[in-house]
Amino acid sequence: MTQTVNVIGAGLAGSEAAYQLAERGIKVNLIEMRPVKQTPAHHTDKFAELVCSNSLRGNALTNGVGVLKEEMRRLNSIIIEAADKARVPAGGALAVDRHDFSGYITETLKNHENITVINEEINAIPDGYTIIATGPLTTETLAQEIVDITGKDQLYFYDAAAPIIEKESIDMNKVYLKSRYDKGEAAYLNCPMTEDEFNRFYDAVLEAEVAPVNSFEKEKYFEGCMPFEVMAERGRKTLLFGPMKPVGLEDPKTGKRPYAVVQLRQDDAAGTLYNIVGFQTHLKWGAQKEVIKLIPGLENVDIVRYGVMHRNTFINSPDVLNEKYELISQPNIQFAGQMTGVEVM
Secondary structure, eight states: OSSSSEOOOOOOHHHHHHHHHHHHHHOEEOOOOTTOOOOOOSSOOOOOOOOOOEEEEEEEEEEEHHHHHHHHHHOOHHHHHHEEEEEOOTTTEEOOOOHHHHHHHHHHHTTTTTEEEEOOOOOOSSSSSSEOOOOOOOHHHHHHHHHHHHHHHEEEEEEEOEEEEEGSSSSSOOEEOOOOGSSSSSSEEEEEHHHHHHHHHHHHHHHBBOOOOOOTTTBBOEEEEEHHHHHHHHHGGEEEEEEETTTOOTTTTTTOOOOOEEEEOOOSSOOOOOEETTTOOOOOOOHHHHHHTTTTTTTTOOOOOOOOOOEEEEEEEHHOOOOTSSBSOTEEEEEEEGGOHHHHH
């Protein structure tokens, strides 16, 4: 193939696609609209920015996601290479310093002799071979263009990110270091709660003010990344079987299992930032801080990034794509990544 391939979107899928093509001697135009235009969830101009969790899930060969990662390593994946280089402690999971991770990918792609980076917003799909990897935060204009060429309406759901806090603001006398079931290294800071502490926290969550979404859209959530306040609405004990479950997290000081536990996972290589595991949220920022301050050890919390929620768009792949992820009506156009309706990692 001598024709240049256009890759629209330098997220996880777009970055990987561009790298794999370039490594095979194929010229690539990698088109990314940031920093010319930002999305509701991105914070930087880096490629493959992780806007939600910094965990890529399990890394052991005893589960499917771990086997997938090993397969990607053997296939020379730039995403897994970057993750291994930017890894931070997370027990049995592969978690990364999100800035080192995206920084490594950005520098590698920008310096590749077969990749030309173009920073501009795309409103119309270019001619020729094109991979659309614009992800769930595709702009309205491009999304409508995709609707026009597929002849199918877009699907969507709402996704959220969890707050990130300063380690210095954590009361280390009230938390303990441990991974669930002692799997892997002790990597998580755990904030134990008594039943009374949990009940006060739970009642405050139900009363907290939520930021509005578009009034004309039904709020559809991805079950694997649901705002914790939405989980709380399903019942008082729902959180105890979700992000606040205490099983396998016995307090080493007492040897007893707390009533509830909030876990904090290291978010950067220096160990100065932690994210609140499973606490993706759409509460208003002031409400987020008031609720988080009710967690033992976080009474004086300093939040450096508040949780946010955003609309995720994807296509109805079985109706419009073939087995090669090519558009049935225009095989020169392929789709990749979360835009196809899959969950990454």
